[in-house]
Amino acid sequence: MKRIYLIGYMGAGKTTVGRELAKQMNVSFIDLDHYIEARYHKKIGQLFDENGEAVFRDIECKLLHEVAMFENVVISTGGGVPCFFDNMSYMNQTGITVYLKVSSTELAKRLALARHSRPLLKEFSGKSLNRFIVENLEKREPWYSRASVIFDAEKMLADTDVNEIACALKKLLS
Numbered sequence: 001m002k003r004i005y006l007i008g009y010m011g012a013g014k015t016t017v018g019r020e021l022a023k024q025m026n027v028s029f030i031d032l033d034h035y036i037e038a039r040y041h042k043k044i045g046q047l048f049d050e051n052g053e054a055v056f057r058d059i060e061c062k063l064l065h066e067v068a069m070f071e072n073v074v075i076s077t078g079g080g081v082p083c084f085f086d087n088m089s090y091m092n093q094t095g096i097t098v099y100l101k102v103s104s105t106e107l108a109k110r111l112a113l114a115r116h117s118r119p120l121l122k123e124f125s126g127k128s129l130n131r132f133i134v135e136n137l138e139k140r141e142p143w144y145s146r147a148s149v150i151f152d153a154e155k156m157l158a159d160t161d162v163n164e165i166a167c168a169l170k171k172l173l174s
Helices: 014-025 032-040 044-067 087-094 104-112 126-144 159-173
Strands: 003-007 028-031 073-076 096-101 149-152
Touching: 003 014, 003 087, 014 028, 014 073, 014 159, 028 032, 032 044, 032 073, 044 087, 087 096, 096 159, 104 126, 149 159
Parallel strands: 003 073, 003 096, 028 073, 096 149
Antiparallel strands: none
16 A cells, blocks of 8 residues: 655645656556546636635545545645645655655746646735745645655756656655
8 A cells, every 4th residue: 555645835846746756656646636626626716716715625625535545646735735634644644745845936936927827826926926935835834844755856847857856756765
């Protein structure tokens, strides 16, 4: 039974690395956000807008517990998942948690272009985006740092970097 949870801030590469890691480990891959969207037939942004963050976090927690029943799987979580309810403890009890750690400066670069598709970021740009990421990352760090493995994912600019990160993680987790 292998169950690996990838955690970290949005833009850290959880989905990209997770997909490649699952492929290399010959296990299934689940992106929790996509799983939620498929179940509710709505985008994450719509669920946020229609129900608010509290209801969304409840949905997220319930479906995290559902996918945690699967075996031989890499699960990419949403950036806030570890910070709500008992999710971090639960993930540590049911599998191996891997924090893909990326600096706030690098995250700001990665997220600047994608902010319109991210419900928590759509209001920000430029310096306000940078400030939001720094403040939010500081709040989330205590949860992220409880991961079984903390992995530096700062350098991920091309497919070869993703492959190298996945290879390194596979070695670490085997």
